[in-house]
Amino acid sequence: MRATVMYGAGDVRVETVPDPSIVEPTDAIVRSVRACICGSDLHPYHSLQQLPQGATMGHELIGVVEEVGSAVTKVAKGDFVIVPFAFSDNTCPICQEGFHTACLHGGFFGPGVGGLQAELARVPQADGTLVKVPDLGDADDATLASLLALSDVYLTGYHAAHMADVQPGQIVTVIGDGAVGLSAVLAAKRRGAEQIILMGRHESRTDLGREWGATDVVAERGDEGVAKVVELTGGLGAHAVLEAVGHMPAYQQAYGVVRPGGIISRVGVPQYEEAPVGFGSLFAKNARLAGGPAPVRAYLEEAVAQVVAGELAPGKVFDRTIGIEDVPDGYQAMDDREALKVMIAF
Amino acid sequence: MRATVMYGAGDVRVETVPDPSIVEPTDAIVRSVRACICGSDLHPYHSLQQLPQGATMGHELIGVVEEVGSAVTKVAKGDFVIVPFAFSDNTCPICQEGFHTACLHGGFFGPGVGGLQAELARVPQADGTLVKVPDLGDADDATLASLLALSDVYLTGYHAAHMADVQPGQIVTVIGDGAVGLSAVLAAKRRGAEQIILMGRHESRTDLGREWGATDVVAERGDEGVAKVVELTGGLGAHAVLEAVGHMPAYQQAYGVVRPGGIISRVGVPQYEEAPVGFGSLFAKNARLAGGPAPVRAYLEEAVAQVVAGELAPGKVFDRTIGIEDVPDGYQAMDDREALKVMIAF
Structure with a gap:
């Protein structure tokens, strides 16, 4: 099959590799329908050291089950499924508490298991990991895009809002206008936030943020950005700060704009x-810190039903669709900010 | 009046100072019945630089209202009251959200306003700050001790359990066997925690911890202590970690023993x-960080009612009672760990 392999910073290749096969009786093989490139793939794209054997890439996928191992009972050949970016058994104590990304028998796609920017995927813990899409019918491209967005990006934004316990009527600040930040805006709006301040400076992106519920956009960064948000919140700060960047300046903005008792997620x-x-950042004001890799699996059944019912359409984060052979160009387009998020159609 | 003043590390004196008087119309003057020395007073006792003008000490008090300013309507001369360690208006948006220690018009006792290890106290924002004790009658020493414990120490332990959202059936680890840590054990037990692991090595203290609900005591520290707690929790870690020390090794133990999705408070x-x-401490396992100065005022009415009803008796943390003239010896006894917590009777 054709698959995406990264050999170093900026060096992404599409190559012919052996088809994956069932290794454990709990595995399934899924044939790709849509996959995509993640903002987090750009971190190794910037900094990966030369890697002669290459790293197989990708962790977001929807597709059709092609084969299942002997122990798999909940999905079967022909089922249309979402593959969350982490696999999990969905039964261990940690999964039962809703934190599937720390499943005792789980893990992540990529080197070892195999990446998902490829024609076929081996999915461990298939019974726990895969979620069937019922009544898909002849889904249009927009529905497929929204289903794909559930494998990571939208439900990562949702996780931010969930862990910040966003409540109706609250003030929320979202830091970052990438696809996850915009998804966090949409999730905060759906949870009933009254004021949603989006910190970002790329107009084409913040426009989608406004469409999804942002009431204010703050382009300033650093102390200037913090002062602007504090002013917009009547001097009190935000109840919830959803931080979708990962760099230190974003964290510093987060504790600058969070109100006493508020939550940074x-x-x-x-x-x-x-x-x-310490005292000068979080402690004095009882500000809380939450978040981590989104346990997409915990939220997936409900979100799939919302997409199929037409209530939820996070697929708008995809503004470019390519074929598998064009994946290197897709990385370049995202890195150049020519594309917000690139989908791969098979 | 006689009051406690610290002039540098180890240099605590009881001196005659002017009686406090009403400064703002929202002030009240309270005559002390019981005050005490806090574990946090030992930080300046160790490290305060020479301070020629001295720092007035103390922030925990129960007493009788002696005089009120013209704007005070909710307490009157003769009322028996609890003075929480922070004053607050109890009406601003931040107080309404339950975070009185960040009140927009509040502050802390000590230099400026005056410390509470003294015969009289000026209490700003008296209507918001003071909580009357109804039906006190001829309270015995034990009841007075328990009421005093509500001004800070018990409700600080309670705040730890509250912000960690301790739920019935959960596993809780408490780090620190000082008066706040023991209070956190009691609060966790009252919230229904099933397993309470107390990390501490002073047997007389951990004995009170066991009496209050600790199911396990771990004397080991560092990696060894973490390994012991992880073993005691079936390899999963604690749902809630209540950190009542404040030094870095305690924080490191906290993120070592918290389970995926758990809360360090x-x-x-x-x-x-x-x-x-980052990824290696909190993020990968979606561990959360909470806590700060306890908004005692938010919890006070309910706790006062529980003490008066005889359901709650946190006063056992006081194992020595002294008069005001002996306060310097009280600091020394706590610093030498001869006393857990020292009460001052007037």
Whole structure:
């Protein structure tokens, strides 16, 4: 099959590799219908050291089950499924508590298991991981895009709002106008936030943010951006801050704009290990810190039903569709900010 | 009046100072019945630089209202009241959201307003700050001790459990066997925690911890302590970690023992500003960080009613009672760990 392999910063290739096969009796093989490129794929695209054996890429996929292992009972050949970006058994104590990305028998797609920017995928823990899409019928492109968005990007934005416990009537600040930040705006709006301040400076993106519920857009960054948000919130700050970037300046903005007792919820993978959390940043004002890799699986059944019912359409984050052979160009377009998020159609 | 003043590390004196008087029409003057020394008073006792003018000490008090300003309507001369360690108007948006220690018109006792290890106290924002004790009658010493414990220590432990959202059946780890840590054990037990692991090594203290609900005591610290707690929790870690120390090793233990999706709730004032919060500490496992100065006022009416009804008796943290002239010895006894917490009777 054709698959995406990265050999170093900026060096993405599409190559012919062996088809995946059932390794464990709990595996399934899924034939790709739509996959995509993630903002987080740009981190290795910027910084991956030369890697002679290459790293197989991609972790977002919808497709059709082609084969299942002998222990798989909940999905079968021909089922149309969502593949969340982490696999999990959906039964261990941690999954039962809703944190599937830390499943005791789970893991992530990529080197080892195999990446999902490829024609076929091996999915471990298939019974726990895969969620069938019922009554798909002849889904149009927009529906497929929205279903694909549930494998990571939208439900990562949703996770930010969920962990911040966004309540009706609250003031929410979203930091970052990438596809996850915009998804966080949509999720906060759906939870009933009254004021949603989007911190971002790319007009084509913040326009989608406004369409999805942002009431204010703040282009300023740093102290200037913090002052602007504080002013917009009557001097009190935001109840919830959804941080969808992962760099230290975004974290600093987050604790600058959070109100006493408020919650900072991070879903941008932190590109730092240490950060201010003492009296001067979080402690004095009882500000809370939450977030992590989204346990997409926990939210998937409900979100699939909303997409199929036409209530939820997060697929608008995809503004370009390519074929598998054009994946290297897709990385370049996202890195150049010519594309917000690139979908791969098979 | 006689009052406690600190002039530098280890230099605590009881001196005659002018009686406080009404400054703002919202003030009240309270005559002390019981006050005490806080574990947090030991931080300046260790490290305060020479201070020629001295720093007035103390922030925990129960007493009788002696005089009120012209704008005070909710308390009157003769009322028996609890003075929470922070004053607040109890009406601003932040107070209404339950975070009185960040009240827009509030502040802390000590230099400026005056400390509470003294015969009389000026209490700003008296209507918002003071909580009357109804039906006190001829309260015995134990009841007075328990009421005093509500001004800070017990409700600080309670705040830790509250912000960690401790639920019935959960596993809780409490770090620190000081008076706040033991209070956190009691609060976790009252919220229905099933397993309460107390990390501490002072047997006389951990004995009170066991009496209050600790099911396990772990004397080990660092990696060894973390490994012990993880083992005691079936390899999963604790749902809630109540951190009542404030030093970096305690924080490191906290993120070591918290389970995926769990909450670290800090009430020990952090003696650090930066700490690990990235992928390797909090983020990968969706661990959350909460806590700060306890908004005692938010919890006070309910707790007073529980003490008066005899359901709650946190006063056992006081294991020594002294008069005002002996306060310097009280600091020394707490610093030497000869006393857990020292009460001052007037």
